[in-house]
Amino acid sequence: MPQNKNKSGIGASVIRKEDHRFLTGTGRFIDDIKFNSALECFIVRSPHAHARINSINTDTARNQPGIVAVFDGTDMEADSIDSMFSLWQITSKDGSPMAEPSRWALARETVRHVGEPVAIVIGETFNQAADAAELIEIDYTEYPAVTDSKKALDAEAPKLHCDAPGNICFEWERGDKSAVDQAIEKADKVIKIELTNNRLVGAAIETRGVVGSIDPISNTIVLHSTTQAPHHIRLCVAQQLGISENALRVISPDVGGGFGNKGKHYPEETIVAWAARKLDQTVKWICRREESFVSDTQGRDHQTRAELGIDGEGNFLGLRVHTIANIGAYVSTFGANIPSAIYSALLSGVYTTPAIHVEVIGAFTNTVPTDAYRGAGRPEACYVLERLADQAAFETGLDRVEIRLRNMITNDQMPYTTAIGPTYDSGNFPALLRHATKLAKYEDFDSRRVDTEKLGRLRGIGIATFVESSGIAPSRLAGALGARVATFEAAHIRVNEDGTILAMLGTHNHGQGHTTTFSQILSDRLGISLSNIEIVEGDTSKVPRGTGTFGSRSIAVGGSALHLAANKIIDKGVKIAAHLLEASTSDIHFTNGEYHVSGTDHKISFQEISKAANAPFALPTEIEPGLDENAFYDPSNFAFSNGTHVAEVEIDPETGFIKLLNYVAVDDIGTIINPMIVEGQIHGGLAQGIGQVLMENCSYDPKNGQLLSGSFLDYALPRADTIPEIISEFDQNYPCTHNPIGAKGVGESGAIGAPAAITGAVLDALKPLGVTDLQMPLTSEAVWRAISLHQ
Numbered sequence: 001m002p003q004n005k006n007k008s009g010i011g012a013s014v015i016r017k018e019d020h021r022f023l024t025g026t027g028r029f030i031d032d033i034k035f036n037s038a039l040e041c042f043i044v045r046s047p048h049a050h051a052r053i054n055s056i057n058t059d060t061a062r063n064q065p066g067i068v069a070v071f072d073g074t075d076m077e078a079d080s081i082d083s084m085f086s087l088w089q090i091t092s093k094d095g096s097p098m099a100e101p102s103r104w105a106l107a108r109e110t111v112r113h114v115g116e117p118v119a120i121v122i123g124e125t126f127n128q129a130a131d132a133a134e135l136i137e138i139d140y141t142e143y144p145a146v147t148d149s150k151k152a153l154d155a156e157a158p159k160l161h162c163d164a165p166g167n168i169c170f171e172w173e174r175g176d177k178s179a180v181d182q183a184i185e186k187a188d189k190v191i192k193i194e195l196t197n198n199r200l201v202g203a204a205i206e207t208r209g210v211v212g213s214i215d216p217i218s219n220t221i222v223l224h225s226t227t228q229a230p231h232h233i234r235l236c237v238a239q240q241l242g243i244s245e246n247a248l249r250v251i252s253p254d255v256g257g258g259f260g261n262k263g264k265h266y267p268e269e270t271i272v273a274w275a276a277r278k279l280d281q282t283v284k285w286i287c288r289r290e291e292s293f294v295s296d297t298q299g300r301d302h303q304t305r306a307e308l309g310i311d312g313e314g315n316f317l318g319l320r321v322h323t324i325a326n327i328g329a330y331v332s333t334f335g336a337n338i339p340s341a342i343y344s345a346l347l348s349g350v351y352t353t354p355a356i357h358v359e360v361i362g363a364f365t366n367t368v369p370t371d372a373y374r375g376a377g378r379p380e381a382c383y384v385l386e387r388l389a390d391q392a393a394f395e396t397g398l399d400r401v402e403i404r405l406r407n408m409i410t411n412d413q414m415p416y417t418t419a420i421g422p423t424y425d426s427g428n429f430p431a432l433l434r435h436a437t438k439l440a441k442y443e444d445f446d447s448r449r450v451d452t453e454k455l456g457r458l459r460g461i462g463i464a465t466f467v468e469s470s471g472i473a474p475s476r477l478a479g480a481l482g483a484r485v486a487t488f489e490a491a492h493i494r495v496n497e498d499g500t501i502l503a504m505l506g507t508h509n510h511g512q513g514h515t516t517t518f519s520q521i522l523s524d525r526l527g528i529s530l531s532n533i534e535i536v537e538g539d540t541s542k543v544p545r546g547t548g549t550f551g552s553r554s555i556a557v558g559g560s561a562l563h564l565a566a567n568k569i570i571d572k573g574v575k576i577a578a579h580l581l582e583a584s585t586s587d588i589h590f591t592n593g594e595y596h597v598s599g600t601d602h603k604i605s606f607q608e609i610s611k612a613a614n615a616p617f618a619l620p621t622e623i624e625p626g627l628d629e630n631a632f633y634d635p636s637n638f639a640f641s642n643g644t645h646v647a648e649v650e651i652d653p654e655t656g657f658i659k660l661l662n663y664v665a666v667d668d669i670g671t672i673i674n675p676m677i678v679e680g681q682i683h684g685g686l687a688q689g690i691g692q693v694l695m696e697n698c699s700y701d702p703k704n705g706q707l708l709s710g711s712f713l714d715y716a717l718p719r720a721d722t723i724p725e726i727i728s729e730f731d732q733n734y735p736c737t738h739n740p741i742g743a744k745g746v747g748e749s750g751a752i753g754a755p756a757a758i759t760g761a762v763l764d765a766l767k768p769l770g771v772t773d774l775q776m777p778l779t780s781e782a783v784w785r786a787i788s789l790h791q
């Protein structure tokens, strides 16, 4: 990968500025912050998946030592606290808006999933609150529950909400149905698959937490929350509490991993803000790990049927996809748009398929609401397409690389408008596929398979190609598809008199290294050293506007806003330099942190310009003092990151154990700001993709809706020894054409490619035994059973 000549600018593998704090134990995570006389909040959660609350008796609990208050849904109702609401409204194919049943921060009358908050106990200590909570008497009448999304659509299934007939949240469609019908009709062969995309939990090292306090001077609520999107939380909580956004400050300090799960508005944020205001005291809630399993939004959970019509040469003619997406008990913040608008947009993938139609039914079930989890709709789309491509190769006898190349959008077709909607602006998909298969020594694979078979084991290789809609905005498109909030990003730059810089962005850093990469962009533009740049994120009173970090958007959208704000500073500096150097503005040019007069050796540094702007004694009055600038950036399109991943596995047929031998990831993320960071992002995403395909599974008891995988004893996560050697390379020849830095996002790529590549490799290994299908997770048991059935 080319390294940057400017040692701290774009393209340099700078060591992360933030890591010194984290590695020396001086990070400030929410539970590290000392709040004077904070009261502890214990949340009593529903033990049932579906039940009516007949009564709640809190008298005994209220009278326990150290207990300050006990509240339930009736108290919130008495204070007119509004229902939670989603930030994206999907419209069904008949034109009706999605069903959005009320979701109360503390349940009223009915509970619909295990873990739903029912009451809170606020005590002087956590143990006092927890002990008192045991004395709350709640009388429930249990109702039958349904956890499987397909079963929830049965006529006789238990009904969750009276305003969601048939448990349907929405019935979405996209694409040209009749064109697909015709294409499949005339196809020589129709490839059919049925897939489950397994439900996952987020497992950030730090669990969620919220602390609410009252600032006595401004009489505002200060809400510390482990959120990826502080401005969204301000919007949602203020609206629910019926207060102005000015009356609420949201601070998200250092956060130990988010993975999408912390990007949502949660009941606990509303509960804690409300309780702090009601008691006029600081109220603190830190999620225990067992609570996070039943209260953090969960990811994926699709059941999909797909048909691909192909001609005699293996050309893709038409794709029909039908997916039932499990929404959970209520619609979470972005719970409806991920399985519909986001997922469906990528069902062309890297292919030229001329006719595509997708139908998605969002089904309510008695499970924790689902929402974004690293990849959010894109791993699901990639999985459908790549499983189809493999199956098409299998049924036609074509090589898996060959059938993909035959159907791939080529570089000279860019910009390319897909049959499902999006227009890709850049990328060379065939080049990535060729390079990745070369790195993976795909051509020689058969000889490695033979060697492994001699040892009594099975060996397989799998490929996944994908396109990802990173850089989530653009607002206008999102708005047309139902977004209720804009998705632009904002950057505000303060230039101090000494030329040092403070930049404030609406994104949030919870592991991605933003402090470093945003500083690199500024260092590159303004020619100043990284140590003179400070980055602030995660505080609505310091950062005036913002959207947050999710959808791998921070660099493509936030970084672009920063770049534009820096350009404004440079332009203003030109005027000041022209005046001080007694030259015309057209003769001034800015390079490497200095303003030069063309054709002379006259120059002035950025620091001198900063000083002159902030102490404008020598400037004419028409030059406004100061050098601070703001920029908003709302892209015209997504940034279409793309990649080819190749996985190789070995399977022990006696035990079904899968050993990942190696993994090649070739990604196009446009211009790279920091090669070391992006490689780390690929590794992290891969670990999560590998977890999904090999072991992770969030499982509910279908009889009663109890969560069976409610702790790390029952929910397996990958460990260091699961992760193979990773070869990660990038193609920087195809920058994003519509943002000013050319960057595409990287944060989710690993999680998108891995499930399809590894499933492909496992099925390739099992092919000689006649196993042609397996559902994730591909545990040793699942593989062993499949092998046993075919022996």
Ligand code: MCN
Pocket: 256, 257, 258, 259, 260, 373, 374, 375, 510, 511, 512, 513, 514, 517, 518, 549, 550, 551, 552, 553, 554, 555, 556, 669, 670, 671, 672, 673, 674, 675, 677, 678, 681, 684, 743, 744, 745, 746, 747, 748
């Ligand atoms: N980057 C770069 N050059 C590019 C693209 C990105 O140098 N062409 C750098 C960025 O500057 C940033 C990092 O790579 O430092 C990731 O950038 P980006 O792809 O814009 O993603 P975001 O910063 O918006 O992060 C969100 C993304 C998502 S959606 C999830 S989920 C996720 C992820 O990033 N969760 C993470 N990575 C994570 N990493 C950690 N450690 N923890 C999480 O919770």
